[in-house]
Amino acid sequence: MKQLIWSFSSLKTFQQCPKKYYHTKVAKDVIEGDTTATLYGKEMHTAAEEYIRDGKPIPEKFAYVRSSLDRLNAIPGEKHCEVKLGLTKDLEPCEFSAEGVWWHGIADLVILDREKKLAYSVDYKTSKNARYADMGQLDLIAAALFAKYPEIERVKSALMFVVSKEFVKTEHDAKMKSVYVQKVLPDIERLEGAFMSGVWNPKTGPLCKWCSVKQCEHNKG
Numbered sequence: 001m002k003q004l005i006w007s008f009s010s011l012k013t014f015q016q017c018p019k020k021y022y023h024t025k026v027a028k029d030v031i032e033g034d035t036t037a038t039l040y041g042k043e044m045h046t047a048a049e050e051y052i053r054d055g056k057p058i059p060e061k062f063a064y065v066r067s068s069l070d071r072l073n074a075i076p077g078e079k080h081c082e083v084k085l086g087l088t089k090d091l092e093p094c095e096f097s098a099e100g101v102w103w104h105g106i107a108d109l110v111i112l113d114r115e116k117k118l119a120y121s122v123d124y125k126t127s128k129n130a131r132y133a134d135m136g137q138l139d140l141i142a143a144a145l146f147a148k149y150p151e152i153e154r155v156k157s158a159l160m161f162v163v164s165k166e167f168v169k170t171e172h173d174a175k176m177k178s179v180y181v182q183k184v185l186p187d188i189e190r191l192e193g194a195f196m197s198g199v200w201n202p203k204t205g206p207l208c209k210w211c212s213v214k215q216c217e218h219n220k221g
Contacts, residue, residue: 048109053081068162076113079111082106085141114152119145120157121138122159126162128161141157143177202217
């Protein structure tokens, strides 16, 4: 088996349904196209990136986000948008698509205050509210930031729900870098086991009828 490369989103797909993971990530005989919601999210991310990085005016359709972005812009430090991060299996930093990459992900906004040995990590969310907020993504991003910037001792992380203007916050400590990754290792081991055995059992649930894997026996859509 060749080196496993995973991301937070691909692991979530495996957790949701191994069979879906197989068809969309391994066999790639199912292509998940953009929906209205995902296209909206991509547009919003681009608008936020260009506003903070270049000072480009926010399009009117996203005007409601401006005040939240201004709060982020007011934080002292270097602003870095769409930061591509990678980790080797030994949790060493590497490029997003490096030959030895094990995990990779993208931080929507990173603010570095090197004098205070502090970083801010923000991920934009365009879902309606923070009801189903999952902090696991922030844990992995923080671990990668500690690896990439060894001078940083703390990361203040947040999921920014732009529609409801909610900030779901947490804080990360450099001494805990490996712990943040260890949380997902049981699922990574199961994913590796599926690759080794070739067994990708489906998980059934109420969302099956909307699944893109139409060849599954549980998809009644």
